[in-house]
Amino acid sequence: MKRVLNVVGIALGVVLWCAAHAADAPKPKPVINPPPTAKDWADLSKLPDWSGVWNPKITDQDAQVKTNMPPWNAKAAELINFQLAEEKAGRPPPLFVNCLPEAMPAWMLVTHNSMEVLFTPGRVTLLGESDGNRLRRIYTDGRPHPEDPDPTFHGHSIGRWEGDTLVVDTVGVIPQALIAVSEAAGVPNNGDMHITERIRLAEKDVMHVELEITAPKVMTKPWKTTRIFFRQRARLYDIVEGVCLEGYFRPGKDKDGNDIFIPVQHAVGGNRVPPK
Amino acid sequence: MKPLSKKVFTSAAFIGLVAGAYPVSAHHSTTMFDRDNVIVLDGVVKELHWTNPHVAIFIENAAAKPGVPEGLWVIELTSPGNLVRSGWTRSIIKPGDKVTAEVHQLRDGTKGGGLRKITLAATGQSYTYNIRDSERPNLEEDYKK
Numbered sequence: 001m002k003r004v005l006n007v008v009g010i011a012l013g014v015v016l017w018c019a020a021h022a023a024d025a026p027k028p029k030p031v032i033n034p035p036p037t038a039k040d041w042a043d044l045s046k047l048p049d050w051s052g053v054w055n056p057k058i059t060d061q062d063a064q065v066k067t068n069m070p071p072w073n074a075k076a077a078e079l080i081n082f083q084l085a086e087e088k089a090g091r092p093p094p095l096f097v098n099c100l101p102e103a104m105p106a107w108m109l110v111t112h113n114s115m116e117v118l119f120t121p122g123r124v125t126l127l128g129e130s131d132g133n134r135l136r137r138i139y140t141d142g143r144p145h146p147e148d149p150d151p152t153f154h155g156h157s158i159g160r161w162e163g164d165t166l167v168v169d170t171v172g173v174i175p176q177a178l179i180a181v182s183e184a185a186g187v188p189n190n191g192d193m194h195i196t197e198r199i200r201l202a203e204k205d206v207m208h209v210e211l212e213i214t215a216p217k218v219m220t221k222p223w224k225t226t227r228i229f230f231r232q233r234a235r236l237y238d239i240v241e242g243v244c245l246e247g248y249f250r251p252g253k254d255k256d257g258n259d260i261f262i263p264v265q266h267a268v269g270g271n272r273v274p275p276k
Numbered sequence: 277m278k279p280l281s282k283k284v285f286t287s288a289a290f291i292g293l294v295a296g297a298y299p300v301s302a303h304h305s306t307t308m309f310d311r312d313n314v315i316v317l318d319g320v321v322k323e324l325h326w327t328n329p330h331v332a333i334f335i336e337n338a339a340a341k342p343g344v345p346e347g348l349w350v351i352e353l354t355s356p357g358n359l360v361r362s363g364w365t366r367s368i369i370k371p372g373d374k375v376t377a378e379v380h381q382l383r384d385g386t387k388g389g390g391l392r393k394i395t396l397a398a399t400g401q402s403y404t405y406n407i408r409d410s411e412r413p414n415l416e417e418d419y420k421k
Contacts, residue, residue, distance in 0.1 A: 055410055055411075057411050058407060058408050058411065059408050059411060087305070087307045090307060090308065090310070090383040091307070091308075092304060092305045092307035092308050094304070095305075096304070097304050099329075112354075112358070112407055113355065113357065113358070114357070129355075129357050130328075130329065130355070182305070183304070183305035184305040184307050203413075204413075205413030205414055206413060230410070230411060230412055230413040231413045231414070232410075232413065232414070232415055232416065233414065233416050234361075234415055234416030236360055236361050236416075237361060237415070237416075239357075240356065240357040240360070241328070242328045242329065242355060242357060243328055244328060244329050246327045246328045246329075247327060247328060247329050247330060249327075250325055250327075251325070251327075267308070269304050269305070269307065269308040270304025270305075271304060271308055271309075271330075271352055271382070271388060272330075272332055272350050272352065272388065273386075273388075274348075274349060274350050274382065274386045274387040274388035275334075275347065275348040275349070275350065275387060
């Protein structure tokens, strides 16, 4: 019995000692983004030339509403058919009128605005001309996705180069983000969406974004679609500021003559309410 | 017509309720405009809102026609960026300008619409836009011609 008590006493002592010294244990080093080397910058010149500004082929977006509808499940199909009927009847479903980001994958699927693509060491950045100046960060430094990423409008994207094709994998998109087939028809992805993209130049000045979208809450199987963008070098195409919320307001003056924004009324479909 | 589920109606009604209760913003499709028909406004520009996501021109229509009442109309266009690429600037149409505007009127018959073409009376110069006309690369080569 005495021997048992001795063992228990020693074990208790070890536990107390460990607890007392836990604060002294070395902390794991933070993972950092290392400063790029001269070679990292030089290696960027080996990537394909995606400079310029890229505007979307909207007529192909229009056409795919009829030729390449996602494999919706029954509930999602019902909603899409309702929206398409409403649009045909001239009652636009108010999908993007709240000016929240079009988000992924709707940016790639139905945008009417231009974008540009920037390469920096370890990263590809897409900048667009809407929402309030939209932005996607695609990490190409070999990192994995976080185990449980915080949901965001554009999700968490990692990319790798396969020759001249950028292969992008995106998870962690908010469930409210629409899988849209037009500005007036789309279904919230409802969570667990996974998007892969193969982005490449199909011709010297034509970019193809080949998407495969898996959205088990609203589609019965993965959906593939290719979206087309054209390169422009005219400075008229330089990306300009596009703050969507500006449409909430009109310029005006306060009682002291200061320039201010004055809220304006809009109809359900998003257009300004006409004067009486 | 196939009956729609309660949920579809419920969500549509909810969106409508929210949208009706507050001034919703303006990034929208053009479905609300009657794109199959064109009306003509003749009048004076009162205001130009060169704002994202849709520029607006306010026109005091002087000549009433059947279904096209006199008074102040608001005509919407695409974004400033897209208009610039169609040859517009924010100063080509100014308050006080006499204009003729070809418009796709709002389907609800109120004094609003989407612009098809606007012509300045003083110069005869017309401006239009169609973002689907830009669907080829290297448009800068067109500008050089």
